[in-house]
Amino acid sequence: xTQLIAExxxxxxxxxxxxxxxxxxxxxxTARAAxxxxxASFAVGALALSWARFSDRGGGFHPIILAIAFALAAIIxxxxxxxxxxxxxxxxxxxxxxxxxxxxRPCVGAEFGQLLNELPSRGYxxxxxxxxYLTCILAPLAGLAAIHHLIPExxxxxxxxxxxxxxxxxxxxxxxxxxxxxxxxxxxxxxxxSGGV
Amino acid sequence: MQRSKYVAILVLAVVVVGLLAxxxxxNNPTEATEAxxxxxxxxxxxxxxxxxxxxxxxxxxxxxxxxxxxPPQLGAAPPLTGIDxxxxxxxxxxxxxxxxxxxxxxxxxxxxxxxxxIPHLQDIYARHRPQGLEIVxxxxxxxxxxxxxxxxxxxxxxxxxxWPIALDTNKTSFGAWQKDRRFWPRTYVLDQNGDIRFDHIGxxxxxxxxxxxxxxxxxxx
Numbered sequence: 493x494t495q496l497i498a499e500x501x502x503x504x505x506x507x508x509x510x511x512x513x514x515x516x517x518x519x520x521x522t523a524r525a526a527x528x529x530x531x532a533s534f535a536v537g538a539l540a541l542s543w544a545r546f547s548d549r550g551g552g553f554h555p556i557i558l559a560i561a562f563a564l565a566a567i568i569x570x571x572x573x574x575x576x577x578x579x580x581x582x583x584x585x586x587x588x589x590x591x592x593x594x595x596x597r598p599c600v601g602a603e604f605g606q607l608l609n610e611l612p613s614r615g616y617x618x619x620x621x622x623x624x625y626l627t628c629i630l631a632p633l634a635g636l637a638a639i640h641h642l643i644p645e646x647x648x649x650x651x652x653x654x655x656x657x658x659x660x661x662x663x664x665x666x667x668x669x670x671x672x673x674x675x676x677x678x679x680x681x682x683x684x685x686s687g688g689v
Numbered sequence: 690m691q692r693s694k695y696v697a698i699l700v701l702a703v704v705v706v707g708l709l710a711x712x713x714x715x716n717n718p719t720e721a722t723e724a725x726x727x728x729x730x731x732x733x734x735x736x737x738x739x740x741x742x743x744x745x746x747x748x749x750x751x752x753x754x755x756x757x758x759x760p761p762q763l764g765a766a767p768p769l770t771g772i773d774x775x776x777x778x779x780x781x782x783x784x785x786x787x788x789x790x791x792x793x794x795x796x797x798x799x800x801x802x803x804x805x806x807i808p809h810l811q812d813i814y815a816r817h818r819p820q821g822l823e824i825v826x827x828x829x830x831x832x833x834x835x836x837x838x839x840x841x842x843x844x845x846x847x848x849x850x851x852w853p854i855a856l857d858t859n860k861t862s863f864g865a866w867q868k869d870r871r872f873w874p875r876t877y878v879l880d881q882n883g884d885i886r887f888d889h890i891g892x893x894x895x896x897x898x899x900x901x902x903x904x905x906x907x908x909x910x
Contacts, residue, residue, distance in 0.1 A: 501711035506801060507832060508873065545869060552869050597831060599800040600872045605891020608872065628707065635704035638697040680832035 496621065499601040500628025508599035509629050510679045512538060512592050515562065515666055516633045519581075519588040520640075521659030522569040524652040526581030527640045530569075531633050533582040535626065537589025542596060543622045547611040553594050559671035561591035566663035570656065588663070595675055715801060760886035760901045766793070766879050769827065771861025776842055778853030783825065783883075790817070790905045791879040792824040792898075795863050795872075797835050798844035802892050803874040807848050809895040813902055814852060820906045824852035829863035831873070878902060880910035 503509050516534045523530035545551030565584035569577075600608060604625055611618045627634075640648070669678040769783045780786065783793070792810065796803035814824055826845075830836045836858050845854060857863055867875060870890075878887035878901045887901040 497707075498711065498714065501707040502715055502801075504708060505711055505715060508800060548870065597871050597873065599802045600874070600891030601802050601805075602891060602893030605802075605872075605889065605893050608870075608890045609894075631704045631707055635701050635708075638701040638704070641697040642694060642701075676831055677833050680834065683832065684834065 493624070496603040496607070496625055497628050499603050500625045501631060502601065503599065503604075503625075504629045504631050506599050507679075507683045508597065510683055511595050511597075511675070512629060513632060514662065514679060514682060515588045515592040516630060517636065518659040518662035518666070519565055519569070519584050520633065520637065521655040522566060522663060523577065523581035523584065523659075524569075524656050525648070526577045528637050529578050530581035530585040531630075531637045533585030534589035534592075534633070535585075535630050537586040537591075538593040538596075538630070539589075539619075539623055539626050541590040541593035542626065543611075543619050545593065546608055546622070547614070547618060551594055553591075555670050555673060558591040558594055559667045561587040562663050562667035562670060566660045566667070570660050591670075595670065760878070760880075760904055763885040763888055766877065766883050766885050767862075767865055769793075769825075769855055769857070769862045770865055771857060771859055772827075772855045773858050774838055774856040776838065776845065776854040776856065777851065780853055783879075786823045786825065787883060788881050789821045789823045790881060790902055792822070792902070793827060793866075793877045793879060794824065795827045795829050795857075795866065795875045797828060797830050797873055798841060798848070799832070799835055800873045804848060805892050806874050806876065806895075807850060809898070810852075811849060813899050817902055817906055822902060822906065826850060826852060826854045827857050827862055828854050829857045829860045829873070878905070880905050882910045884910065886910075 504513070516531065516538070519534055520527045520531045541551055543549070565588045568580045569584050598604070607614075607618065607621050607625070611622075643651075665678060666675060669675040766783070772782075775781065778785075783791070792813070794803075794806070794810065796806075798804075810824055814822065828835075828841050830841075834840060838856060841854065841856065844850075855862070863871060866877070872890045874891065876887070876889050876898065877885050878898065880886050886905060887898060889898065
């Protein structure tokens with residue numbers, strides 16, 4: 493278990509995991525005040541679909557459906573329905589998490605590899621271990637959610653509209669690049685711009 | 690201060706400590722891996738076509754203590770399709786290695802988990818290359834910068850990958866072999882008839898990998 497946690501944290505730092513972290517951050521930023529519900533539901537969506545895919549229980553969605561999920565998340569979060577933002581953030585988080593998990597092609601260490609090899613024949617204990625691993629990969633999002641919670645409200649009120657636009661643009665670009673099969677190129681560009689290589 | 694703020698600080702501290710520890714461990718591979726890497730730098734053949742080089746003869750088989758039953762039959766290996774070039778070989782298809790025990794590994798050069806398997810493959814290659822083992826590294830890039838064949842060749846030289854590399858730039862074979870469960874790295878062993886006898890996702894299971902190769906080389910398919 494300790495090794496699995498260590499591998500999860502290591503994976504969080506690898507470019508293979510950017511396809512999870514970038515949409516997760518984008519949906520959380522777009523959700524503004526509902527940053528935490530959006531992050532949590534993103535994690536749940538990502539866990540559900542990655543477990544279904546890797547255990548041969550589901551998945552295999554067409555890229556157009558994934559693109560629609562990203563676009564829908566951006567649209568429902570950017571419409572002016574602030575009173576229902578929590579609910580919308582949960583829906584957007586679930587959609588984005590599931591779509592990102594469908595696109596995720598993990599780099600696999602020894603412990604996670606062992607889990608993946610056994611996952612199709614393993615019951616819900618496999619889901620629990622996947623949850624542990626994915627929680628560690630998504631730890632940077634949890635850290636950002638904690639920072640968001642610590643920022644004074646008057647500062648958030650000023651910053652959140654801009655964050656929402658940035659997050660919405662990222663979701664829109666993800667939607668478009670997924671539809672035309674170039675989402676890896678987009679993430680690759682982000683990685684290069686971040687000084688990764 | 691609100692209780693939830695304390696929780697947020699705690700979460701933040703756990704995340705920061707976890708990520709710092711992960712960064713440290715990524716920068717400092719385990720001693721075991723380093724020792725194996727060091728060994729491989731001595732043992733790995735520099736010229737895979739040099740039949741006189743048999744460094745493996747002095748190496749104790751790593752799998753000697755692993756009792757493995759007959760490796761399971763996992764079906765015929767699909768052909769490698771959509772390959773747009775080969776490095777470090779004159780081969781043009783997987784058929785070029787028919788009749789040989791062949792390890793096929795899907796990898797990409799900037800994936801740390803793929804890199805971690807290389808010393809183990811070097812070890813097996815050094816021991817069994819003289820008996821006809823071949824390794825085919827199917828390079829399936831995830832990112833744009835990994836698609837450049839020159840970058841792949843440079844990385845192979847740096848990582849001391851001496852076996853043939855098939856360039857699966859559009860990940861056609863990566864998808865055809867792995868269907869909906871696609872990972873880096875994924876390692877297969879093909880017997881002399883081209884049937885899959887070992888399939889492993891990720892790092893690890895090196896003893897079973899070596900034992901499968903040992904079995905197939907000693908006993909045939």
